[in-house]
Each structure stands twice: as C-alpha cells, then as structure tokens.
Amino acid sequence: MSVDPRTLDRETSWSGVRAVVAGLGASGYAAADTLQHLLADVVVIDHAVPEGAQREKATLLEILGVDVRMGPGAGVDLDDVDLVVTSPGWSPANPLFREAAERGIPVWGEVELAWRLRGPDAAPWLAVTGTNGKTTTVQMLDEILRAEGLRSAAVGNVGRPVLEAVMDPEPYDVLAVELSSYQLHWSESLSCEASVVLNVEPDHLDWHGTEAAYAAAKGRIYENARVACVYNVDDPTTEHLVTEADVVEGCRAIGFTLGTPGPSMIGLVEDVIADRAFVEDRHTSAAELGTLADLERDGVPAAPHVVADALAAAALARAHGVSQRAVRDGLRGFRLDAHRMALVADAEGVRWIDDSKATNVSAARAALPAAEPGGWIAGGRAQGAPFDELVLDVRDRLRGVVLVGRDRPLIAEALRRHAPEVPWLEVDTGETDLMDAVVVAAASFARQGDTVLLAPACASMDQFRSYAHRGEAFAAAVRRHTRT
Structure with missing residues (x-):
C-alpha cells in the first residue's frame, strides 16, 4: 500500500516509503542519506557521469543500500513511488516532475524535507533570500547570533545542507538559512521565525521562465512568517511581496534602509546603525546597534551593498531577541568571503579586485563603483537578464x-549601443591561459590610480567549475603578471 509522506515527520516510521532523489550534489546526498536512515527505500538518479567526490558519495550510498543510477539516460519508473526530492539545479520543466504532478506524487526540495523533519523542539529559522547579498547577510547574521552566545549555523544555499543541520544530534539554538529561488520554488510549508528578501533583480530567468515567477519564488520565504518579514525600503518589489504574503497573526513588516529609518525600520542616522523597530517606543526613540566604522576593514569603508546586508542581518537578529551589543560585536568580527570585492594586488598604482561572486547584472552594478575610472572584466554564461541598463549606469x-x-556578445552589443566611446577587447582562449590573456588585456587599459575589477555579471560554468574557480584563476594570473 502506498504511503503518503505528507503525513510523516521525524517521529514516525518511514519504512515502506519509496522515495526518488533527483541529483547527487550536496543537497541530494543529504536527502538520500537521511531518507535511508529513516528506513525509506531510496533511488537516486543523476544524469552526470560520476567522478571524484560524486563517485565516492554514490559508492557510500550504495553500501548503505541506496539504489544509485547515474549517467546519461538514468531514470526511474514512478509506479508505486511515494515522494520525489529534487536538487536545486533540476528545472521544474523536467519530465520527471511533470509525470510526478500528473500522478499526484509530491515533489519537495531538500529544504522542504528538512522543514518537515524538524524535531519537536526544533531551532527557529531566520531565513534570507534575494538576488544578491544572501551569503554575506547569512554569514553576518551567524556572527551576530554567535556573539549573543547562541549555538548557530549558517546553512542552506551557503554551504552545509539545512537537512544535515536539522538532523544533527546536537541541537542548535537557531539557524541562519540562505535560500535560493530554486529551493524556495520547491518549498510549501516553511514557517520561519523571521525572513528577508534583500532585493529582486531579473535573474535565473532561464530556470523560472519569467520575472514574475522568479519574484514569486523569492516571496515564498515570507509565507507563514511568525515574527517579522524584513524588506528593503529601497526595493518596492520586496515590500510588495510582504503585503502579498499570508503570515501568522502578529507578524510585523520591518524595513531596512541606507537612509534615515522611520518607525518599524532599521537604518542609518549619519554613521550610526539605528534600530527603530525593536525598541519600546519606536515612534520617538531608537537603539544604537553599531556604527559604519564597525564594518570597515583595513581602513576601507564598507560598500553600500555590504552596509545594506548588515542592516538586514541586524533586523533578523533583533527579531530573534538578540541584544544591541551582540549586533555590534558580530558585525565587527565579520569578514567577507573570498571572491567578494577582494583586493588581489596593488602594483604600480593599479588595484586588481576579484569580485567573481558578481554572477549577475545587479551584483556587477553594485560592485562597479569601485572601479572609477578603471577596467572591467565581464562575461560568462548570462542568465536571461539584459545588460543595457548596467552599461548605461557604469x-x-x-x-x-x-x-x-559564451555570452560576451550580449555585453558587446550593449557597449556598442550605449557606450561606443569605451574601448573593449574580447578574449577567446582555452581555460589554461585564459586569465593570463585577460589580465594582459586589462593591463593595456589601466593607468596609475585605476582599479581593474573582475565583476563578470554572468555565471561561470561555461568556462570554470564555479565562481570560486574563476576568481582563483584570476588572482593567480594577476600575481603572475604583477609578480606580487
């Protein structure tokens, strides 16, 4: 007899449930491992040819009794299947999911599975999404929570699958959860303590199909929020998503802004981070959470988008009841990850900066003020967004x-239309010497006092394994060229 997994939780038996896991990345492995631990019958399918770490994961799952099917053409018969769990990269248009929908089989992401498997005393989730700034905000939030003395973890799209954290035998006090639009698309029952959409710009349209579908996926993070829906005052779309959300009674809308905050907002009063949301009389008073100096690194002020991320992190932390002191101490202790506005070299008066994490148009728009005037290295795999407004802005x-x-012609056309006076060069060479050729080309433009910025505005997978691989290749080439 078929079992309805929607009736099951952490405390019930999953014996007899037949689950299909689509994809053997980090989230797929976590889902398969957890489901077999709960005694479900698990089949994993992945169309990639297994090698390296993925082959090791497949072997381990097979030892545990999981049926792993990999390679082109790998598939599964959905007869008698009770549940499909998908990895974020699998498109909703995949025939597997269409057939599951026709048969009435639930399709969950690993995040949805994690939510349903939380224990009776589960840690609350403080959740973050947005086109840009998710990882920075989640890591800032985690630093703040730890400064309060809480056992916290930054999980989800940021690295460790949230399912692993949920199933950890040593429970957490609170989780800082980064959620992508892919993950949110497959989530239906989340009820976070507090959540934020940092910003919404056209992105991943090749996956979602339309800007409206992409924004709607982001907005799912607000559904059933219990304490606070945090939104970006300077991005009306985020506020609209809050107004459209069905939340728990008593949940508040909290804004963050780089300007002076009004009641129920966190913002800046000159150089002070001011809280007018979580104070006793928010109409006449504010709490100081720190200053912009707390965000400086090596004497360099934080970029505006980093300040905005800090304000959002502070709002989520305050929604959880964190003290003013912990917000200040957490922000002081935070350090940006690699490939986020990282200074690679300062040689012969030219600064070389790696912002390979700028994988879309809006991220590049936020980063490019650092190159004034300067050289811009861009291109890769575009994700559906046009480049015209970006070129006009910068x-x-x-x-x-x-x-x-691959998609450098799209940026070239935008340059021809809107910046014909700006010279540009195309580099088309193999991966081995690609970045060396790029650095030489950029150096031909640069003058003393300039900044050369890698902010591709595109994903990396057409030429590199990841944005990190791209940034590492750039940094190595810069060091070879500048001998630093």
Missing part, C-alpha cells in the same frame, strides 16, 4: 572592458 566609470565567455 559607462562613465570605465577606462576599458575585457569580455570573456
């Missing part, structure tokens, strides 16, 4: 542009 800051990757 053309006055550019000395020259170096274009790489």
Whole structure:
C-alpha cells in the first residue's frame, strides 16, 4: 500500500516509503542519506557521469543500500513511488516532475524535507533570500547570533545542507538559512521565525521562465512568517511581496534602509546603525546597534551593498531577541568571503579586485563603483537578464572592458549601443591561459590610480567549475603578471 509522506515527520516510521532523489550534489546526498536512515527505500538518479567526490558519495550510498543510477539516460519508473526530492539545479520543466504532478506524487526540495523533519523542539529559522547579498547577510547574521552566545549555523544555499543541520544530534539554538529561488520554488510549508528578501533583480530567468515567477519564488520565504518579514525600503518589489504574503497573526513588516529609518525600520542616522523597530517606543526613540566604522576593514569603508546586508542581518537578529551589543560585536568580527570585492594586488598604482561572486547584472552594478575610472572584466554564461541598463549606469566609470565567455556578445552589443566611446577587447582562449590573456588585456587599459575589477555579471560554468574557480584563476594570473 502506498504511503503518503505528507503525513510523516521525524517521529514516525518511514519504512515502506519509496522515495526518488533527483541529483547527487550536496543537497541530494543529504536527502538520500537521511531518507535511508529513516528506513525509506531510496533511488537516486543523476544524469552526470560520476567522478571524484560524486563517485565516492554514490559508492557510500550504495553500501548503505541506496539504489544509485547515474549517467546519461538514468531514470526511474514512478509506479508505486511515494515522494520525489529534487536538487536545486533540476528545472521544474523536467519530465520527471511533470509525470510526478500528473500522478499526484509530491515533489519537495531538500529544504522542504528538512522543514518537515524538524524535531519537536526544533531551532527557529531566520531565513534570507534575494538576488544578491544572501551569503554575506547569512554569514553576518551567524556572527551576530554567535556573539549573543547562541549555538548557530549558517546553512542552506551557503554551504552545509539545512537537512544535515536539522538532523544533527546536537541541537542548535537557531539557524541562519540562505535560500535560493530554486529551493524556495520547491518549498510549501516553511514557517520561519523571521525572513528577508534583500532585493529582486531579473535573474535565473532561464530556470523560472519569467520575472514574475522568479519574484514569486523569492516571496515564498515570507509565507507563514511568525515574527517579522524584513524588506528593503529601497526595493518596492520586496515590500510588495510582504503585503502579498499570508503570515501568522502578529507578524510585523520591518524595513531596512541606507537612509534615515522611520518607525518599524532599521537604518542609518549619519554613521550610526539605528534600530527603530525593536525598541519600546519606536515612534520617538531608537537603539544604537553599531556604527559604519564597525564594518570597515583595513581602513576601507564598507560598500553600500555590504552596509545594506548588515542592516538586514541586524533586523533578523533583533527579531530573534538578540541584544544591541551582540549586533555590534558580530558585525565587527565579520569578514567577507573570498571572491567578494577582494583586493588581489596593488602594483604600480593599479588595484586588481576579484569580485567573481558578481554572477549577475545587479551584483556587477553594485560592485562597479569601485572601479572609477578603471577596467572591467565581464562575461560568462548570462542568465536571461539584459545588460543595457548596467552599461548605461557604469559607462562613465570605465577606462576599458575585457569580455570573456559564451555570452560576451550580449555585453558587446550593449557597449556598442550605449557606450561606443569605451574601448573593449574580447578574449577567446582555452581555460589554461585564459586569465593570463585577460589580465594582459586589462593591463593595456589601466593607468596609475585605476582599479581593474573582475565583476563578470554572468555565471561561470561555461568556462570554470564555479565562481570560486574563476576568481582563483584570476588572482593567480594577476600575481603572475604583477609578480606580487
């Protein structure tokens, strides 16, 4: 007899449940491992040819009794299947999911499975999504929570699958959860303590199909929120998503802004981070959570988008009841990850900066003010967003542009239309010497006092394994060129 997994939780038996896990990445492995631990019958399918770490994961699952099917053409018969768990990268248009829907088989993401498997005394979730800034905000939030003395973890799209944290035998006090639009698309029952959509810009349209579908996926993070829905005052779309959400009674809308905050907002009063949301009389008073100096690193002020991320993290932490002191101490202790506005070299008066994490148009738009005037290295795999507005915004800051990757012609056309006075070069070479050629080309534009910025505005997978691999290749080439 078929079992309805929607009736099951951490405390009930999953014996007899037949589950299909689509994809053997980090989240797919966590789902398969957890489901077999709960005594479900698990089949994993992945169309990639297994190698390296993925082959090791497949072997381990097979030892545990999981049926692993990998390689082109790997599939499964959905007869008698009770549940499909998908990895974030699998498109909703995949025939597997269409057939599951026709048969009435639930399709969950690993995040949805994690939510349903939380224990009776589960840690609350403070959840973050947005086109840009998710990882920075979640890591800032985790630092703040730890400064309060809480056992916290930054999980989800940021690295460790949230399911692993939920099933950890040593329970957490609270989880800082980064959620992508892919993960949210497959989530239906989340009820976070507090959540934020940092910003919404066109992105991943090749996956979601339309801007409206992409925004709607982001907005799912607000559904059933219990304490606070945090939104970006300067991004009306985020506030609209809050107004459209069905939340728990008593949940508040909390804004964050780089301007002076009004009641129920966190913002800036000159250089002070001011809380007018979580104070006793928010109409006439504010609490100081720190200053902009707390965000400086090596004497360099934080970029505006980093400040905005800090305000969002502070709002989520305050929604959880964290003290003013912990917000200040957490922000002071935070350090940006690699490949986020990282200074690679300062040689012969030219600064070389790696922002390979700028994988979409809006991230590049936030980063490019650092290159004024300067060189811009862009290109890769575009994700459906046009480049015209970006070029219009930054053309006055550019000395020259170096274009790489599959979709570099799209940026070239935008430059022709809107910045014909800006010189640009295309680099089309193999991965081994690609970045060396890029650095040489960028150096031909750069003058003393300039900044050369890698902010591709595109994903990396057409030429590199990841944005990190791309940034590492760039940094190595810069060091070879500058001998630093």
